[in-house]
Amino acid sequence: MSSGDSLDRRSFLTAAGSAAAAATLAGCSGDGGDGGGTEGEDGGDGTGSDGGDGGDGGSDQTLVYARGDHPENYDPQQSTSGEVAKVTNQVFDTLIQFAPGSGGQLEDALATDYTLEGSTATLTLRQGVTFHNGEEFTASDFKATWQRFTQSDYEYYLGDDTRSGYGPFTLGDWIESVDASQDYELTIELTQQYAPFLRNLAMFASAVLSKAQIEAMGDNQADLGNEPAGTGAFQFDTLDNPNERIRLTANNDYWGDGPNVGTVIFKTITENSTRVQDVINGASHITDNLDSSGFQRAEESETATLLRKDGINHGYMAMNMARFEPFRDQQVRQAIAHAVNTEAIVNQIYQGFATQASQPLPPDVLGHNDDLDPYPTDKEQAQSMLEEAGYGDGFEFELATFSNPRGYNPSPVNTANQVKSDLEEIGLTVNINQFSNFGPYLDYTSAGKHDACFLGWYTDNADPDNFLYVLLDPQVEMDAVPDGQDWVSFDADGYNTLNVSGWANTDYMELVREAQKTYAEGDRKTMYEEASQIAYDESPWVFLDYAETLRAVNEAVAEDTYTISSVGGPYLNTVELQ
Secondary structure, three states: OOOOOHHHHHHHHHHHHOHHHHHHHHOOOOOOOOOOOOEOOOOOOOOOOOOOOOOOOOOOOEEEEEEOOOOOOOOOOOOOOHHHHHHHHHHOOOOEEEOOOOOOOEEEOOEEEEEEEOOEEEEEEOOOOEOOOOOEOOHHHHHHHHHHHHOOOOOOOOOOOOOOOHHHHHHHOOEEEEEEEEOOEEEEEEOOOOOOHHHHHOOHHHOOOOHHHHHHHOOOHHHHHHOOOOOOOEEEEEEEOOOOEEEEEEOOOOOOOOOOOOEEEEEEOOOHHHHHHHHHHOOOOEEOOOOHHHHHHHHHOOOEEEEEEOOOEEEEEEEOOOOOHHHHOHHHHHHHHHHOOHHHHHHHHOOOOEEEOOOOOOOOOOOOOOOOOOOOOOHHHHHHHHHHOOOOOOOEEEEEEEOOOEOOEOOHHHHHHHHHHHHHOOOOEEEEEEEOOHHHHHHHHHOOOOOEEEEEEEOOOOOOHHHHHHHHOOOOOHHHOOOOOOEOOOOOOOOOOOOOOOEOOHHHHHHHHHHHOOOOHHHHHHHHHHHHHHHHHHOOEEEEEEEOEEEEEEOOEOOOOOOOOOOOOOOHHHOOEO
C-alpha cells in the first residue's frame, strides 16, 4: 500500500478534483468482465461456475463516489458502519454474495457451491483467486478470518474491545468449528440449527481476510484497517485522512465482473447540498444519503438522474428503558407513539420518499405482519395515557440525533424538531442532543448514554432475524431478565449493544430464538408475525419510517452499469463511464 507515497497522493487528489474532465477525455471504458457466478437459491445450493474473467480496469478512468462521512479504519471486523462497508465491499469478497439489485437473492462469490443441512454447512471454494498481496485464496483464509473475529484463544484474535458487535451475531455465536483441511472445501459445524447462516456469510462483516496478512500484523491487528488487502475488484491504495478521501485502484486479476474503471475515489462532502451539486456538476459521479432538498434537485437536474428502489430499512426512535425510568412504563411508550406525527414526517419532511412504519420488519421481509397499522396520531389519547401512567405533569428527556442524512432518516434535525414539537403538546420537554459525526454518535448510543435516540437499520442480509434478533433481543441468558421486568442493563453479561432501547421481553425473545432454529419458511413466518405483534404492543421504539433507497448519478455513468441495491454493495465493479 502507498499511504505514505506523496507522489501517489498528489496524483490521487488531482484526479479527484478533475474526475469529470478525465471521464470526458478518456472516452468509453473497456469491455469489462463478462462472467459472474451462477445464482444459488436463498439458503440453497448454488451450482457454481467459473465466474468472470475480470475487466481491463477501465484504463485511466476515475469513478468518484461522494459521501457525507469519512471513517478512518477499514477493517470489516472493527466496524458496524455502512460508511465503512461501502469501501470494504470493493476491497474484500465474501464466500456468498447478494445478487445486485435482487433484494437479497444469494449468488456465488468465493464459494461456488454451498449447502446447509441441519447444523452443518459445506462449501466448495473458487480456485485461482488471489489476494491483493499475492497470496492464493484457500479454505485456511476463511478459518483464520473466523478465528480472528471470534476466537479469544487464537493467537491473532482481534480482541473483545476492538472487534465490532457483528462478531458474535454474525459468526461467533453460531460456529462450533471450521474444517479447512482441504484447500477448496469448507465444512462448518454450527452450535445449533440456524436458518440465517448462509445469509450471514454474505454480510460485509464476514468478508474473507488474508491469513498471511493476519499473521503478518502480529500484535497490531487493530491496524489492518489502514491497509486492508482482500480479493475484491479494487485494491486499497491511499487513505488520506486529512483530506477525507480514499483511493482504490483496479484489481486486473479480479475473478468476477469488471472492474471497468482504473480508479475509484471516495471523497467526503459533509454539506448535503454541496454533495448533490457536486454530482450535478460532474465532479462526482454517484452519491447517497440524500436529504429532501437533495433528491428534489437531483430529480430536476438535466445532468444527473435520481435512482429509486424500495428499501429494506427502518428508521426509528428508541426509548432507553435501561437509563430513563419513565420509559419503563408501557403506557408512556405507547403515549409517545400516539403523539409523534409520523405521517407528517414521511410526507412533509421526507417528501414522500418514505412510508410510515408500523413494526420493526419492513414490508416484503418474511414475517412482516400485515394486520398492523402505524400508530394513529392522537394527542388527546396520548395525554390521557400519560395521566393514567402517573405522568400527567410531564417530564423532560434527551433526544440524541445524528446530523447528516441517512437513507432511513434523510432529515434528522428536522425530524427531531417535529418530535420535540409533537411531544410539547402533551407536556413533555425534549432536549435535542445533536452529533456532528456518525462514528462518535454510534459509540454514544452503543454505550447506552442516551435517554432516547434516532437510529435506523439497513438490512445486512434481508432476513427477519437481522432486524428482530439483532436490534431488539438483548442476547442475554433468559434468566438474566428478572421476573416482571422487561428491560435489562447495558452492563448485563453478553448484552447486545445494538439493542439501544434496553428492551428485554422474554415472550418476544423465546419466539425470535425459536425462529432462528426453524428451517420451514411457513413456521418462521408465523413466529415472526407474532413477535412483530409483541413489539408493536410494547413499543420500545417509535416506528418512524421505511424509506426508499435513493442515489444521485451523473450522466457520465453509462446507463444500466450502476445497479442500485437495497442490500449489499455499492456494486462499483460494473460501473462504466462514458
